[in-house]
Amino acid sequence: xxxxxxxxxxxLLPLFVLPIFLIMVYxxxxxxxxxxxxxxxxxxxxxxxxxxxxxxxxxxxxxAVPYIxxxxxxxxxxxxRSDEAIIGYTQGESFLTSRAIILMPDDGWYTFTRKSLLxxxxxxxxxxxxxxxxxxxxxxxxxxxxxxxxxVVFTVQPEAxxxxxxxxxxxxxxxxxxxxxxxxxxxxxxxxxxFRADDFLRGIELGSFFLLFLLFIMLFFMMYKxxxxxxxxxxxxxxxxxxxxxxxxxxTVLMPxxxxxxxxxxxxxxxxxxxxxxxxxxNSLFPKMLHKAAFRxxxxxxxxxxxxxxxxDTVLVSDxxxxxxxxxxxxxxxxxxxxxxxxxxxxxxQGIFIIGAIMFFFAVxxxxxxxxFDFDIVAIELTGIGSLIFALCQAASVFIATMKEVxxxxxxxxxxxxxxxxxxxxxxxKSEFLANISHEMKTxxxxxxxxxxxxxxxxxxxTADEKTTDRLHAIFLETQRLSGxxxxxxxxxxxxxxxxxxxxxxxxxxxxxxAAMCIPILDAKNNHLAIDIEKNCPDIKTNPDMIIPIFFNxxxxxxxxxxxxxxxxxxxxxxxMVLFNVRDNGKGIPPSLIDxxxxxxxxxxxxxxLGLAICKEVVEAHGGTITADNIPGGGANIAFTLPIYEExxxxx
Numbered sequence: 001x002x003x004x005x006x007x008x009x010x011x012l013l014p015l016f017v018l019p020i021f022l023i024m025v026y027x028x029x030x031x032x033x034x035x036x037x038x039x040x041x042x043x044x045x046x047x048x049x050x051x052x053x054x055x056x057x058x059x060x061x062x063x064a065v066p067y068i069x070x071x072x073x074x075x076x077x078x079x080x081r082s083d084e085a086i087i088g089y090t091q092g093e094s095f096l097t098s099r100a101i102i103l104m105p106d107d108g109w110y111t112f113t114r115k116s117l118l119x120x121x122x123x124x125x126x127x128x129x130x131x132x133x134x135x136x137x138x139x140x141x142x143x144x145x146x147x148x149x150x151x152v153v154f155t156v157q158p159e160a161x162x163x164x165x166x167x168x169x170x171x172x173x174x175x176x177x178x179x180x181x182x183x184x185x186x187x188x189x190x191x192x193x194x195f196r197a198d199d200f201l202r203g204i205e206l207g208s209f210f211l212l213f214l215l216f217i218m219l220f221f222m223m224y225k226x227x228x229x230x231x232x233x234x235x236x237x238x239x240x241x242x243x244x245x246x247x248x249x250x251x252t253v254l255m256p257x258x259x260x261x262x263x264x265x266x267x268x269x270x271x272x273x274x275x276x277x278x279x280x281x282x283n284s285l286f287p288k289m290l291h292k293a294a295f296r297x298x299x300x301x302x303x304x305x306x307x308x309x310x311x312x313d314t315v316l317v318s319d320x321x322x323x324x325x326x327x328x329x330x331x332x333x334x335x336x337x338x339x340x341x342x343x344x345x346x347x348x349x350q351g352i353f354i355i356g357a358i359m360f361f362f363a364v365x366x367x368x369x370x371x372x373f374d375f376d377i378v379a380i381e382l383t384g385i386g387s388l389i390f391a392l393c394q395a396a397s398v399f400i401a402t403m404k405e406v407x408x409x410x411x412x413x414x415x416x417x418x419x420x421x422x423x424x425x426x427x428x429x430k431s432e433f434l435a436n437i438s439h440e441m442k443t444x445x446x447x448x449x450x451x452x453x454x455x456x457x458x459x460x461x462x463t464a465d466e467k468t469t470d471r472l473h474a475i476f477l478e479t480q481r482l483s484g485x486x487x488x489x490x491x492x493x494x495x496x497x498x499x500x501x502x503x504x505x506x507x508x509x510x511x512x513x514x515a516a517m518c519i520p521i522l523d524a525k526n527n528h529l530a531i532d533i534e535k536n537c538p539d540i541k542t543n544p545d546m547i548i549p550i551f552f553n554x555x556x557x558x559x560x561x562x563x564x565x566x567x568x569x570x571x572x573x574x575x576x577m578v579l580f581n582v583r584d585n586g587k588g589i590p591p592s593l594i595d596x597x598x599x600x601x602x603x604x605x606x607x608x609x610l611g612l613a614i615c616k617e618v619v620e621a622h623g624g625t626i627t628a629d630n631i632p633g634g635g636a637n638i639a640f641t642l643p644i645y646e647e648x649x650x651x652x
Contacts, residue, residue, distance in 0.1 A: 035056065035057055035058050035186070036056075036057055036058070037057060037058045037059070037060050037184065038052075038053075038057045038058075038059060038060065039059075039060045039062050040052065040059045040060065040061055040062070041062055041063045042061060042062070042063035042064070042065070042100070042181075043063070044066070044087060045064070045065050045066040045085075045087060045099060045100055045101060046100075046101045046102075046103065047059075047061050047063075047100065047101070047102045047103065048103045049102055049103060049104050049105075049185065050103050050104065050105055050161070054105075054110075054186065054187035055187070058184055058185065058186040058191065059184070059185040059186070060182070060183070060184055060185075061100070061102070061181055061182065061183045061184075061185065062181060062182070063181065064087050064088050064089055064181075065087070065088075065089075065090060065098045065099070065100055065180050065181050066082070066085035066086070066087050066098065066099050066100075067085060067086060067088070067090050067096050067097060067098035067099070067180065068081060068084050068085050068086070068096060068097050068098075069086065069093040069096045070093060070094070070095060070096065071095075071096065071097050072095055072096075072097055072122075072138050072139075072140065072168045072170070073097040073166070073168070074124065074166070075099075075124050075127045075164065075166045076127075078097055078099055078166055082099075085099070089181075090169075090177070090178040090179065090180045090181075091177040091178060091179075092177070093178065094170060094171060094172060095138055095139070095140060095168075095169065095170035095171070095172075096168075096169065096170075096178060097166065097167065097168045098166070098167045098178075098180040099164065099165065099166050099167075100164075100165040100167075100180070100181070100183070101162055101163070101164050101165075102162065102163045102164075102165070102185070103161060103162050104158040104161060104162065104163055105158070105161070106158055106160075106161050108157070108187055109155050109156065109157050109187075110155065110156060110157070110158070110163070110185055110186065110187055111153065111154070111155045111185070111186050111187075111191035112152075112153070112154055112155075112156065112165075112183050112184070112185055112191075113151065113152065113153040113183070113184050113191050114151070114152045114182055114183055114184070117135050117149055117150060117151070117152060117169075117179075118149045118171075118174065118176040119135075119136075119147070119149070119169050119170065119171035119174070119176055119178060120135060120136035120137055120138045120139065120145050120146060120147050120148055120169060120170050120171070120173075121134050121135040121136065121138065121148075121152065121167065121168070121169045122134045122137065122138050122167070122168040122169075123152065123154070123165070123166075123167055123168075124164075124165070124166035124167075124168075125154065125156050125163065125164070125165060126156065126159050126163060126164055127164065127166075130154050132154070133152050133153070133154040134152070135148040135149060135150050135152065136148030136149075136260070138168045138169055138170040139170050139172065140170070141172060142172040142173065145170050145172045145173060146260075147172075147173035147174065147260045147261075147264075147314075148260055149260075149264075153191065165183075167180045172315075173260070173261075173264075173314050173315065174264070174314050174315055174317070174318040175315050175318050175319050176318060202243065205243060205387075205388050206240060206243045206244065208388055208391070208392075209236045209237075209239045209240045209243065209388070209391060210236070210237075210240050212232075212233070212236040212391060212392075212395055213233050213234075213236035213237045213240060215233075215395075216229045216230075216232050216233035216236065216395065216398065217229075217230070217233040219233075219399070219402060220233060226398075226401065226402040226405045227280075227284060228281055228284040228285065228397075228398045228401050228402065229398050229402050231277045231280045231281045231284065231398075232277075232281060232394050232395065232398045234273075234277055235274055235277040235278065235281070235391070235394070236391060238270050238273045238274045238277065239270065239274065239387060239391065241266055241270055242266065242267055242270035242271075242274075244266075245258075245262075245263035245264075245266045245267055246267055261314060264314055264317070265309055265310060265314075265317065268309040268317055268321070268324075269306055269309045269310065271305070271324050271328075272301075272302035272303070272305040272306050272309070272324060272327075273302070273306065275298070275302055275324075275327075275328050275331070276298065276299050276302045279295060279298050279299070279331065279335075281353075281394060281397075281398065282335060282353075283295055284401070285350055285353055285397055285398075285401060286339070286342075286343065286350060288342075289335075289338050289339065289342050289343060290334075290335065290338060291338075294334060298327070298331050301327045302327070305320075305323065305324055305327070308320055308323075332361075339354075348400055350397070352393050352396045352397045352400070353393055353394060353397040355393055356389055356390040356391075356392065356393020356394060356397075357390060357393070359389045359390060359393070360387060360389065360390035408560075411560070415556065415611070454468075455468050455472055501541065501542050501543045501546065501621065501622055502541060503541070503542060503543055503544070504539050504540075504541065504645040505539060505540055505541075505542050505543075505544050505547075505645075506539050507533055507537045507538075507539065507540060507571050507578060508533055508537075509544075510540075510542075510544050510547055510548060510551075511531060511533065511551065511569060511571065512531075513544065513548055514547075514548045514551035514552060514555070515529050515531065515551075515569070517548065517552050518551070518552060518555045518556070518559075521555075521556055521559050522555070522559055522567070524559075525559055525560075525562065525563045525564075526563060526564045527559055527562055527563065527564070527565050527566070527567055528566055528567070529555070529566070529567055529568075529569055530566040530567070530568045530569070531568075531569050531570075532568065532569070532570040532571075533570070533571045533572075534570075534571060534572035534573060537571055537572060537573055537578060538573055538578065538644045538645070539644070539645045540578050540642045540643065540644060540645055541622075541642070541643045541644065541645040541646070542622055542642055542643075546618050547618070547642070549614075549618075550615045550618060550619070550640070551569070551582070553611040553612070553614070553615055554582040554615065554638050555567055555569070555582060556611075557611065557612075557638075558582060558583075558584035558586065558636070559584075560586075561584060561586025561587055561636075562584050562585055562586045565584065565585050565586075566585075567582070567583070567584050568581070568582070568583040568584075569581070569582055570583075573644070574641065576643060576644055577624065577641035577642065577643055577644065578641065578642055578643075578644060579639060579640075579641050580639065580640055580641070580642070581637055581638070581639045582637070582638045583631065583635060583636070583637045583638075584635050584636055585631075585634055585635040586634070586635055586636060587634065588630040588631070588634060588635055588636045589628060589630055589636050591630075594628060594629070594630070597612055597628050598612050598613055598615070598616040598626065598628070599613060600613040612628075612638075615640070619640045619641070619642070622642050622643060623643050624640055624641040624642045624643065625640065625641055626638070626639070626640035626641075627639050627640070
């Protein structure tokens with residue numbers, strides 16, 4: 001993408017966020033595709049739904065359930081040991097069996113569903129084992145258990161006006177409590193459609209993350225390898241892996257050989273990996289906002305968590321989840337603090353990133369209250385949607401940042417090409433200059449060499465005469481001529497490669513000509529020049545072809561650091577010199593570079609470091625000086641002097 005193409009697309013970049021807001025509005029304001037729910041309280045393990053309004057509501061079964069701890073029982077076995085049952089909430093046991101009796105109308109089929117089971121589960125309905133309603137295989141110990149997790153959904157018809165649910169579960173592989181209630185009951189296939197719609201939504205989320213991964217990994221390799229694009233593509237790939245082993249588990253179909261432990265570890269590993277990549281993206285979008293030490297600490301703790309999630313026992317992994325929440329909770333708090341104290345003016349890409357982060361945190365908090373306290377901020381699960389919205393905001397931010405890097409790289413290429421052309425011209429002039437020197441010095445050296453040889457022969461032969469004296473005098477004259485030529489070369493060295501610098505030039509003329517050349521680069525950043533020339537400022541002694549590039553270089557440097565601003569050029573007499581200043585209101589010159597900014601190869605913005613060095617050589621060739629300073633309050637000032645033109649015969 002060239003610079004002109006980017007300028008055409010730039011006004012449209014804010015529209016990149018439009019799909020994000022459309023998704024947010026749809027999922028937050030449009031009613032979810034399910035009927036509203038009403039809670040039904042059970043009594044001694046019996047729930048009466050015979051008079052429930054199934055046409056307008058789904059029922060949520062809440063309350064205590066009869067259960068027998070430390071036993072995995074069939075319906076017949078539970079019936080014989082029912083006097084051992086404890087009525088309460090099924091928590092704190094490694095394995096148990098519970099029973100629930102639901103009184104229902106006899107005139108139809110009813111769908112039962114429970115989401116997010118985090119333990120091995122076997123389900124009996126009306127005395128029969130429902131194979132596809134279970135998760136894994138409950139066991140009496142870690143060796144006999146086959147762990148699994150996911151959703152349960154089945155449809156059943158009451159028998160004699162009742163449905164009996166016998167649920168077995170064990171939780172040896174991960175330390176999570178049993179929750180045998182919380183069934184959602186609906187008439188017909190309504191809940192099945194809801195279940196499928198949820199699967200479909202997760203498929204959209206998974207596909208969106210994978211598409212974003214492909215787009216931004218290509219963007220990274222095609223567009224100047226902006227690291228933010230790489231970080232974001234890896235973030236999306238991480239989320240693809242996590243979603244592939246969460247919920248409906250698409251990887252179960254694609255990779256049936258992958259066992260539960262591998263999927264379980266991938267879920268947990270994704271958190272510190274995504275956390276590191278998010279911090280890296282923040283560091284890229286908000287340069288210098290985060291301390292390097294803080295960034296390294298977060299990365300170090302993330303690698304520690306990854307090691308725990310890879311090698312530790314699954315029970316320890318699930319118990320260590322609080323550590324991840326603590327690390328990233330503190331990291332978020334630190335990032336917010338640094339943002340509030342350091343960031344004063346948001347760029348477009350930074351603002352979009354902040355919007356996405358706020359939406360994601362809202363989704364996490366909403367689901368936290370829903371799953372922890374059964375309190376609905378929003379009536380649907382939002383973490384998946386929130387993560388997708390956050391990813392789309394990150395995508396917009398990284399895309400805009402990458403396009404800015406493209407524009408910056410294009411400008412750097414143009415500057416480098418101009419500097420190379422200038423160096424080529426200078427090289428040709430130096431070659432011509434050396435050729436002229438060689439030619440001019442050849443003649444007197446040949447005369448001196450020839451006469452010296454003849455004189456030496458005569459002196460050795462003792463035949464010196466008047467001609468010998470004439471030859472020695474000729475050697476003297478040629479030596480004088482050669483000395484004068486060398487003196488002339490020393491004087492002409494101030495002409496910088498052969499250019500004469502004794503022309504009389506108006507300060508107004510040279511600044512206005514330079515300003516006309518700068519208009520195209522100023523327009524690209526919506527900047528302009530503020531010119532202040534002292535009244536009756538005297539003419540200078542120079543060559544305009546050498547001085548105009550100085551102004552072009554200095555204005556170009558200032559233009560890279562400001563936007564929608566004025567760049568000031570001033571000129572006034574100071575003694576036998578005219579003092580020129582070029583000022584901007586940018587970020588200034590790094591203090592560590594102030595004393596060496598005019599050295600070749602030194603740059604504060606990743607340029608070649610030749611422009612200011614050439615400016616210094618030209619100014620000093622005129623007998624002037626050049627300095628660089630930072631302006632209090634922000635900005636930089638480059639000042640240089642050039643000699644005033646003096647008529648021959650003038651005296652000071």
